[in-house]
Amino acid sequence: MLVVDHVTKLYGGIVALSNVTLQVSERELVGIIGPNGAGKTTLLNVITGVMPPGIPRRPDGGKIFFKGVDISSWPAWKIARLGIGRTFQAVRCFQSLTVFDNLYLGLWIQKNEKEKKRKITELLEFFQLKEIANAPIARLPVGTQRIIEIARTVINEPKLLLLDEPFAGIVGSDCYKIIALVHQLNKEHNMTIMVVEHRLQELFNCVNRVIVMHEGRVIAEGLANEVISNPAVKIAYLGESDVSVGS
Amino acid sequence: MRRFWGLKQWPWIVRMGFIALLYLLIYFGRPYFKSFVFSLAMFATLSMAWNLVGGFLGYVSFGHVMFWGIGAYVTAILLKLGWSLPLALLSGGIVSMTVAVIIGMSTLKLSGVYFAIGTLAAAEGLKILAAYLKNITGGGGGFYLPPVLDLQTCALLMCTVCAAFYVVLCYLSNSKYGKLIQAIRDDEQAAVALGIHVFQVRLRVFLLSALFAGLAGGFYMINTSFINPATAFDISITVRMLVMTLLGGIGTADGPIIGTTFYMIISELLWVRFPEIHKIMLGILLVIMVLFARGGIIDLARRVKVHVSS
Numbered sequence: 001m002l003v004v005d006h007v008t009k010l011y012g013g014i015v016a017l018s019n020v021t022l023q024v025s026e027r028e029l030v031g032i033i034g035p036n037g038a039g040k041t042t043l044l045n046v047i048t049g050v051m052p053p054g055i056p057r058r059p060d061g062g063k064i065f066f067k068g069v070d071i072s073s074w075p076a077w078k079i080a081r082l083g084i085g086r087t088f089q090a091v092r093c094f095q096s097l098t099v100f101d102n103l104y105l106g107l108w109i110q111k112n113e114k115e116k117k118r119k120i121t122e123l124l125e126f127f128q129l130k131e132i133a134n135a136p137i138a139r140l141p142v143g144t145q146r147i148i149e150i151a152r153t154v155i156n157e158p159k160l161l162l163l164d165e166p167f168a169g170i171v172g173s174d175c176y177k178i179i180a181l182v183h184q185l186n187k188e189h190n191m192t193i194m195v196v197e198h199r200l201q202e203l204f205n206c207v208n209r210v211i212v213m214h215e216g217r218v219i220a221e222g223l224a225n226e227v228i229s230n231p232a233v234k235i236a237y238l239g240e241s242d243v244s245v246g247s
Numbered sequence: 248m249r250r251f252w253g254l255k256q257w258p259w260i261v262r263m264g265f266i267a268l269l270y271l272l273i274y275f276g277r278p279y280f281k282s283f284v285f286s287l288a289m290f291a292t293l294s295m296a297w298n299l300v301g302g303f304l305g306y307v308s309f310g311h312v313m314f315w316g317i318g319a320y321v322t323a324i325l326l327k328l329g330w331s332l333p334l335a336l337l338s339g340g341i342v343s344m345t346v347a348v349i350i351g352m353s354t355l356k357l358s359g360v361y362f363a364i365g366t367l368a369a370a371e372g373l374k375i376l377a378a379y380l381k382n383i384t385g386g387g388g389g390f391y392l393p394p395v396l397d398l399q400t401c402a403l404l405m406c407t408v409c410a411a412f413y414v415v416l417c418y419l420s421n422s423k424y425g426k427l428i429q430a431i432r433d434d435e436q437a438a439v440a441l442g443i444h445v446f447q448v449r450l451r452v453f454l455l456s457a458l459f460a461g462l463a464g465g466f467y468m469i470n471t472s473f474i475n476p477a478t479a480f481d482i483s484i485t486v487r488m489l490v491m492t493l494l495g496g497i498g499t500a501d502g503p504i505i506g507t508t509f510y511m512i513i514s515e516l517l518w519v520r521f522p523e524i525h526k527i528m529l530g531i532l533l534v535i536m537v538l539f540a541r542g543g544i545i546d547l548a549r550r551v552k553v554h555v556s557s
Contacts, residue, residue: 050440053358080442092437094430101426108427109442156441 001026001192002047002160007062009039009046009216011055016042018216019062024160024194029186031203031224032196034213035236040196041089043213044162048086049076066160081109085158089165089196091145093137099124099148100133106152123151127177142169150178154185161185163195167202175202182206212236262501265508266410273402285402285470287511288409290491292463294503295412297488299456302498303420304449305432306355309363309485310370313350314343314457316479318464320377320384323392323474332395336465343461344454346373351453355446367482374480389475396469405466412459416500428452432498494536496545505544 002024009017017039024030032040047064049057049071063072071079094102103123107116124130127147137145146169154161166178179202185191197203203210204224212220212227214236220227227233269288272280297311318339325335354365377384384390396404419425431438431445439445468474487510495506513532517525540547 048440050436052436076436076439077442077444080440086440088437088440092434094433094437096429096433097426101430104423105427105430105438105443106441152441 003065005063007059010060015216027190028192029207030194031207031210038213039216040213044164049079083159085153086162087149087153087164091149093145093149095138098134102152106155123155127151146170161191161193167199179205269406281398281402285405288405289463291504291507292409292412293488294491294507296456296460298492298503303428304452307363308366310366312484313370313373314460315464317343317346318461319468319474319479322465323390323468339465340458340461343457347454347457351450355449370480374476377476392472401470408462420500496543499545502543502545
């Protein structure tokens, strides 16, 4: 479904991604881990075309294919309409709007107003946000905003969902809710999902395959236990000491 | 009945009352008041046009006067060519929009200070062009037009255009499209990631702003019968749009009208009482406003209301 083919991305003189190649199959659940500065978020940025201001959206080398279509030079809005949705590392809800309006804008590109209302009501119930539907986002805690951001992205039912640290700032039952949602979206809606995350326990509960990045390169990939026992990963990401899953 | 007279209705009663007062002044006031109402309606329209881009989109334009100037020139030229008044006025707005497409295509991709400089450069460029095209614009000497309308009719029409623009802005700020504009101002990248064509939305807003600024320029030309490049592309008019919007409350539908009314009344009062130093006093007043009421009069009123109710 998604092919990242020898992609390189430079931020000025800094190499953020170096010759990254990976493939994600349809309906797959993939996790991406790596220490800070490994290039995880840059990878999501390059795939979606959403770059920080002043940085060109195109990769400096290589190509990205989604369902066989080369999207390397496509503008971000067009990529999103093709069916690639994403969330951000720092929560990015529309602060001056209400919860309802945020979800409504998630469905902006759809035309059927009745269908939009039905979907919003369904999602508000699923996330137990009904009571705060008309509350301004700015007054809500970051954890709740994170859930709204995820809800706003999945409401449009993208074919490929990219979640950038979805568990950051979220505690307790909300974590399980996100894990349950990821599985539900994957199984019932056939969504392909890539999750970038630092919290390994939650990530390994979510995904089947893990890709490890370090200094802009993919250094390992495989099942969670295989990856964790990989010596290169221990050195790059976990340090020299042995760390077990869930610790 | 009680519900109708509830607090929620008062802002609309005040708005309707204000518009009625302006029309009464046009019909029954002395020429001074007619002229005052014309200027008020024209600057309110310009401030609303600036606010659409500066407040709603978050793009501070330093060259917005160019759309007003283009509207004035196009209306004047077409009237001299024998076009009918409504067609000449409308064409002024449409040509302003066309120029806005060209300028917007290049500057709306910029952000922050680069957009401000881009629009300023465009206005200055057009000023030079207007001075250079002597055969069409009359050059630096200016363009004269025989009187077309009397002051009362002119003020009445300007006031109606201003009211119409206000209704459009109210509708826009409460509509779904208004929420979309707000969302883009809040976080452009998040909007793009949802598949929203941000540039297209921005360009549409920019065009609407240019249309009404162009119409205001056309009415100015009809009222004064003279325009020259120095006036048509005068940066101080852009600055006035900006100040009036900031005074009232940037990013709100009511802000520009409140700010323009406040600015013009205070300015007139100071001019009558202190003719030699009225601009200095106005400047001091504006500095005080900026220091203590950054959100403008609307925000100040809101804060006072909260303070009183608590």
